[in-house]
Amino acid sequence: MNPRPAPDFHVTRWLNTPSAPELQTLKGRVVMILAFQMLCPGCAVQALPQARRVRTLFKEEDLMVLGLHTVFEHHEAQGPEAALKAFLHEHRIDFPVGIDAPGDNAAALPLTMQHYRMQGTPTLILLDRLGHIRKHRFGHTEDLLLGAEIMSLILEPPQTD
Amino acid sequence: MNPRPAPDFHVTRWLNTPSAPELQTLKGRVVMILAFQMLCPGCAVQALPQARRVRTLFKEEDLMVLGLHTVFEHHEAQGPEAALKAFLHEHRIDFPVGIDAPGDNAAALPLTMQHYRMQGTPTLILLDRLGHIRKHRFGHTEDLLLGAEIMSLILEPPQTD
Amino acid sequence: MNPRPAPDFHVTRWLNTPSAPELQTLKGRVVMILAFQMLCPGCAVQALPQARRVRTLFKEEDLMVLGLHTVFEHHEAQGPEAALKAFLHEHRIDFPVGIDAPGDNAAALPLTMQHYRMQGTPTLILLDRLGHIRKHRFGHTEDLLLGAEIMSLILEPPQTD
Amino acid sequence: MNPRPAPDFHVTRWLNTPSAPELQTLKGRVVMILAFQMLCPGCAVQALPQARRVRTLFKEEDLMVLGLHTVFEHHEAQGPEAALKAFLHEHRIDFPVGIDAPGDNAAALPLTMQHYRMQGTPTLILLDRLGHIRKHRFGHTEDLLLGAEIMSLILEPPQTD
Numbered sequence: 001m002n003p004r005p006a007p008d009f010h011v012t013r014w015l016n017t018p019s020a021p022e023l024q025t026l027k028g029r030v031v032m033i034l035a036f037q038m039l040c041p042g043c044a045v046q047a048l049p050q051a052r053r054v055r056t057l058f059k060e061e062d063l064m065v066l067g068l069h070t071v072f073e074h075h076e077a078q079g080p081e082a083a084l085k086a087f088l089h090e091h092r093i094d095f096p097v098g099i100d101a102p103g104d105n106a107a108a109l110p111l112t113m114q115h116y117r118m119q120g121t122p123t124l125i126l127l128d129r130l131g132h133i134r135k136h137r138f139g140h141t142e143d144l145l146l147g148a149e150i151m152s153l154i155l156e157p158p159q160t161d
Numbered sequence: 162m163n164p165r166p167a168p169d170f171h172v173t174r175w176l177n178t179p180s181a182p183e184l185q186t187l188k189g190r191v192v193m194i195l196a197f198q199m200l201c202p203g204c205a206v207q208a209l210p211q212a213r214r215v216r217t218l219f220k221e222e223d224l225m226v227l228g229l230h231t232v233f234e235h236h237e238a239q240g241p242e243a244a245l246k247a248f249l250h251e252h253r254i255d256f257p258v259g260i261d262a263p264g265d266n267a268a269a270l271p272l273t274m275q276h277y278r279m280q281g282t283p284t285l286i287l288l289d290r291l292g293h294i295r296k297h298r299f300g301h302t303e304d305l306l307l308g309a310e311i312m313s314l315i316l317e318p319p320q321t322d
Numbered sequence: 323m324n325p326r327p328a329p330d331f332h333v334t335r336w337l338n339t340p341s342a343p344e345l346q347t348l349k350g351r352v353v354m355i356l357a358f359q360m361l362c363p364g365c366a367v368q369a370l371p372q373a374r375r376v377r378t379l380f381k382e383e384d385l386m387v388l389g390l391h392t393v394f395e396h397h398e399a400q401g402p403e404a405a406l407k408a409f410l411h412e413h414r415i416d417f418p419v420g421i422d423a424p425g426d427n428a429a430a431l432p433l434t435m436q437h438y439r440m441q442g443t444p445t446l447i448l449l450d451r452l453g454h455i456r457k458h459r460f461g462h463t464e465d466l467l468l469g470a471e472i473m474s475l476i477l478e479p480p481q482t483d
Numbered sequence: 484m485n486p487r488p489a490p491d492f493h494v495t496r497w498l499n500t501p502s503a504p505e506l507q508t509l510k511g512r513v514v515m516i517l518a519f520q521m522l523c524p525g526c527a528v529q530a531l532p533q534a535r536r537v538r539t540l541f542k543e544e545d546l547m548v549l550g551l552h553t554v555f556e557h558h559e560a561q562g563p564e565a566a567l568k569a570f571l572h573e574h575r576i577d578f579p580v581g582i583d584a585p586g587d588n589a590a591a592l593p594l595t596m597q598h599y600r601m602q603g604t605p606t607l608i609l610l611d612r613l614g615h616i617r618k619h620r621f622g623h624t625e626d627l628l629l630g631a632e633i634m635s636l637i638l639e640p641p642q643t644d
Contacts, residue, residue, distance in 0.1 A: 039247050044206070045205070053627055074244075074250075080237065087200050090200045142626070145540060146630065147626065147632075148541075148633060149634075150631060151635050155635060215466065308468065308471075312471075362573060367527070398563065404557075405566060407560070409522050412522045413522075
């Protein structure tokens with residue numbers, strides 16, 4: 001297995017955090033990235049509540065949970081930062097959420113979504129402590145599997161890059 | 162029992178319908194009104210999927226299902242019509258949804274919400290064939306009870322006002 | 323529509339009730355019969371909890387909920403009355419449950435199950451106030467529909483047979 | 484931490500397996516023991532379906548899933564082997580299930596249940612690869628946590644006793 005390094009985030013603004021969580025500084029921790037759109041029903045009903053459960057279960061020094069708002073449709077509705085803020089408040093999402101930077105033109109996918117080659121929302125990505133992409137899944141992941149996958153990465157023996 | 166007549170709707174715009182469903186013209190049918198906000202989790206996760214099930218189960222000549230978007234918080238996010246349209250599209254809500262008219266000032270509840278004395282969202286209201294308010298409930302209603310309540314109103318013997 | 327009269331019960335013993343609920347004496351009330359087997363997963367997980375909800379929601383003078391233990395397989399395990407009693411106790415079923423009388427030979431369906439032409443378990447049957455079979459469904463019924471169907475029978479105008 | 488070694492099983496008969504799974508021979512694998520009673524609703528509705536998911540997710544060389552039928556009430560109903568066999572067949576439990584040996588008198592808990600000091604059913608116990616008890620929980624465990632706990636034990640570095 002030869003996992004590729006996670007591309008850098010291209011984010012216009014981070015919410016729920018005083019400082020932007022850069023991949024470089026996250027190394028040493030496992031990272032779970034949930035790419036979502038606030039109007040995507042599968043995100044609101046399943047993936048975001050699951051991310052809240054994950055955030056509660058694991059220690060923050062082991063696992064960093066990050067949201068990524070990858071708006072690729074309904075820009076008028078989902079684009080405004082105030083809309084996302086209200087959504088996060090109402091759905092009680094308190095982990096950092098980055099607003100993915102828009103693509104080069106109106107039809108383009110946002111930049112981080114492009115660089116990670118995501119298919120849609122929700123997409124769940126797990127990075128190991130070295131910052132490599134180890135899981136990348138579009139759609140729903142069962143809790144039992146996700147718990148096992150995260151713990152597996154948390155327990156990987158330290159190694160050099 | 163002396164149920165009060167349903168107040169008129171004060172709606173700035175109806176979506177998902179070519180013509181505004183006025184209470185006067187709805188008389189003769191049972192009406193279920195679901196007042197919601199697009200960013201209210203209980204609405205997105207429970208009440209709106211239930212309203213879709215109700216819409217599918219009963220015949221439209223017996224029961225009219227109406228949504229009412231009663232924005233009383235997060236106006237910037239929930240206020241724009243484009244936002245609501247995108248939400249309805251993504252959550253596959255195809256019954257008519259009225260946008261409740263804003264109150265007199267920024268802090269006021271929207272007008273229909275005021276006139277119906279709603280406590281919050283979701284609120285479910287059932288009108289009988291004469292246009293009287295027969296059920297008015299804030300929060301979640303079990304499917305078994307709701308099915309019974311709706312059928313009870315559908316089967317009421319015709320009577321004069 | 324010409325619904326057939328419900329066949330008489332052939333029951334070796336009734337539990338949870340001091341006296342056998344005969345169809346003749348039930349006339350005037352709507353009756354819901356849930357035919358089940360204690361080891362059928364769909365019965366234990368879905369149909370019996372639903373029957374408990376129904377029993378709680380409607381008044382006993384309007385609706386009588388009856389269970390019917392129609393053992394057609396695993397007779398050694400499901401046959402003993404003590405087994406059924408323990409099951410009802412643990413699953414908190416407190417409405418009357420009749421033990422369907424065995425068929426003429428080991429391979430035959432129990433008698434009431436035969437006479438009602440049931441396909442398996444769970445089977446849900448609704449009788450109107452005149453004792454006619456109005457619904458007969460093998461498998462799961464959604465709560466919304468069941469609530470509506472029961473209320474529809476409860477509200478039928480009185481009529482002579 | 485100083486986990487105690489798992490007590491030996493006292494089982495009158497194992498079902499779903501040609502040979503009794505002795506703790507001694509299981510060493511080297513993580514073991515999940517689910518103690519249940521066939522008439523316990525929490526076992527039938529939650530714990531046994533969860534055990535089936537666990538059995539499907541992990542490889543058998545990493546994790547052995549064992550059921551333990553610890554009958555401490557309703558002996559007449561739950562005691563007969565035929566009853567348990569029918570239950571396992573209907574609920575599609577295909578991992579090995581041991582019948583816990585009866586206690587010294589009718590009121591006593593079965594022997595394995597006693598030696599493991601279980602409080603009731605369902606009880607979930609995890610043994611590490613050395614045969615030590617590492618988790619012992621009465622009641623429901625969330626899937627996310629259970630997945631993490633099992634993986635944590637699977638990935639423990641080999642060590643000597």
